[in-house]
Amino acid sequence: GLWFEPEMISPKSELMKERPDWVIGSPGRPQTLGRNQMVLDFSNPEVVDYLYDRMSCLIEEADLDYIKWDMNRNITEPFSQHLRNQGEFYHRYILGVYDLYERLTTRYPNVLFESCAGGGGRFDLGMMYYAPQAWASDDTDAAERLKIQYGTSLGYPLATIGSHVSAVPNHQTLRETPLKFRGDVAYFGTFGYELDPSQLSEEEKSEVKQQIEFFKKIRNLIAQGTFYRLKSPFEGEETAWMVCSANGKQAMIGWYKENYRPNPEHNQTLKLKGLQPEKRYEIEGFTRLFYGDELMNRGLPLGKEFNGANPHQAERGGDYQSRTFLLKEV
Template sequence: MSSILSAAHTRTWLLSTPSTSYALRVGDVGLPVHLHWGVPLTLAQAASMAPYGPAHGIGDGHGHPEEYVVDGGPRFGLSSLQLRFPDGTRPVQPTLLGDKVEEADGAATLTLSYADEHYPLTLDLHYRVHDGCDVIERWCVLRHPSDPPALVTRLDSACWTLPPRPDYRLSHVTGHWGAESQLERVTVARAETTLTSRRGLTGHHANPWVMIDAGDATEDAGEVWSAALAWSGSWRITVDRSPTDRVQVLGGYGHDAVTWRLTGDDCLRTPVFSGLFSADGFGGASRGWHEHVRAHVLPRPDEVRPVVYNSWEATGFAVDEAGQQRLAALAAPLGVELFVMDDGWFGRRLDDNAGLGDWTPNPDRFPNGLTPLIDEVHRLGMRFGLWVEPEMVNPDSDLYRAYPDWVLHSANRARTELRQQLVLNFARPDVAEWAHGWLDGLLREHEIDFLKWDFNRPFTEAGWPSVGEDADRLWIDHVTGVYALLDRLRADHPRLRIESCAGGGGRVDLGILAHTDEVWTSDNTDAYDRLGIQYGFSQLYPAGIMAAWVTDSPNWLNGRAVPLRFRFHVAMAGVLAVGGNLTEWSPAELAEAASLVAQYKEIRPIVQHGRQYRLAPPGAPVTAVQYVAPDGDRSVVLAYRPFPTLGRLPQPLPLRGLDPTAVYRDDATGAEHPGALLLTRGLPLAFPSGDYASTAVTLTRL
């Protein structure tokens, strides 16, 4: 059980989760100071603790690390709250108004309410813990119920403080289109290290999470502190290491130069910025996040994700009814459960120059609409899905010609086109209502089970001239408008599944996952490259949301030729899909694919819902990942040996997460292995000869 307890005599609060404790206290200057984040404590122990010692040196601030740093007083580091009152005053002087702890639906929430000593400004700091989960959720709500408005220049969700350690190491991911989620580990500099997106979406180049350790953590052991922001627009996370080695992690939405006006009954509610401590290394931290996503983020975490066929790489924009039916007829015998038609089905969408915004079937390609294709897909025993990009418009479209001011734009400035398209302003109620109208109509008129929701370009000229000084609110309101639309569609169409896509993995975060079912990981479908992408992805996100395709060889992006078995085994580490041109696959390839799809269906409950262990990273002679079923009775090992090593056979692979007192049977060979030996000596591996060899092993506890 998780809980929040308080010691009134010291004004101390203790947040307890199954494996960790977090403690804070209201300090002399009003805002809470940080006491502890780590191994479990009792309330008496927390109440007796002194805060971390004051910083050394002149001008280092109030001394004790604050839970939420505001601009003002002798604070010279980065502030989570920065604003300007109507008279030009910048410092904030908060006074505690009260506190309350509420319990509901297996969660406990602490709220600390503050008001400025002079101005009509209130700030609520929120902390929430869930039963059975070590993640702590934090967010804040800011109000200024008076005119004229206050101008907010920064509003972070939370500030996390790390305990003193000899050194600090930062783990995060970086990359670009086609190479998302590349894991990096670097020493934390004595400076402000900021990860950010200024693009209006999460971004391919970074992802809103960090992990920090003392430089000695491994995959299986050591202390790791981590934090992740649930937001799908522009964001920033700053790791601040002072010259005296105090480390704090601040994070929230927005980016420099973007401001928000706050007045009247309005408020700014930040996205959740969650934190997790693990004493079990990076693997333990990842499994903690995976469980949190399944238990407290995803709308339908218990669903078994279907095997998908997507037509994009087979057809590109050359989409028509007959061609899609041919692909569907080949996909069904493979065991595919959901057939998805991608871009090119609507308007004058013959290429990426036109058509976005005109969401009606192309009459030349679908003379009788979508119903005949959908009926045929259903007759073949598959569900039907469709690609859409609701937030975008081509200038060459009927929609843009009718409503040119619906896009993000700035007065007296050119409208930059990327991929020949502009971004619709979903902060506008009329745009959001238009989008709901055609999407709802499409879903009501057709038996559509799945939407692949794409977003292929970032914001530019992100203005809204008709609202003047309030235009910057669109950086927030566009995202919340998208969230609201997704929720509205799901409520009206309960069977609907939605995949978040943004030119590949450009919109992957805990925010979008609260409104969708899975994410497209990368436009790069090369199996060898995917090993690194999936490794970085798994640091925070579970396999059950990671869409992974098997496509043609040689791969369209880099020309690499990889055996079909290797391609399938890599994609089986997530939510399996097929995306190749099946009309060009040989009968032998189709038969092998059907066999591998059947194998995946046997193991997918374990892959999608089990505990994940990264056994060996990309670049090792053998890369491997293991999944253990929630009840511990079955385990799946996917191992990859990209290149043989001359004169050396693969060594047995030590496993994780098994019962050392049990015996496990290899379901394929019937061989029996004591759990203790699998954990220490390892699982013997057998690979086919040649490059890009792989194997999938399923173990059952006897």
């Protein structure tokens, strides 16, 4: 795969020297740089034709399977030397973007396109017609992602949400979270890694392998199952969600607690949804079976949490707790 930013142009590029009229901005007036770039005029069909030819060559030469299409700066000085009516500029611009997408996805139906605009700036249905997954946010901090992915799930299925395990300290927040916590959050999306593998310890590499193997077991469930929001990160310290198969025979649960508070709740269970009440389920990590109505009304045991008085009995505690559970009907 390759990362593209086809809507941008560098001031010192050959194309800029050859076709300055293809750049957005009024002639003879100062033009603002963003990320040391300017923006190409996609309202001009000649620009779209040029980029279609160039991108087609790169797709074929590199035999690409995947393209991340990014758009990382705002449009400033919105003026097209191609248009007579400047009031049509923004509308014509996005139609040009759609036209390039249409031509490339038609010619290369097996290439996966992921859209991005500084993160989730283009997470909309128009763009998802061409790019079936979008990068939810450039904020990859796992604690932040609980709110980001929870909110995104209100409008879009998990299979569209770009979610990665990133390096620590996180480049957006400088927060350090456990690799397990980061992986448990990223499972509920497209799942991937955004870090330098050569910087991982042998222990971390082993854990990454286990995470990848686990995701391969659940990826069809994540992509096709029904998503339930069990606990909102906007309403307390805990976040919980689950994905259940259409027939209720399999489910995947994620539970997270970002910050520990003294004197935790006495009832340390999580009520589930979407299961068959009269069916029995086995859960990885438990020796006993559970009935569906038991899990939905009494709840799934989360294990004893550290409270100062049970240091030898506690099964979990501290900040950045996370647990995943895989359920299967027996």
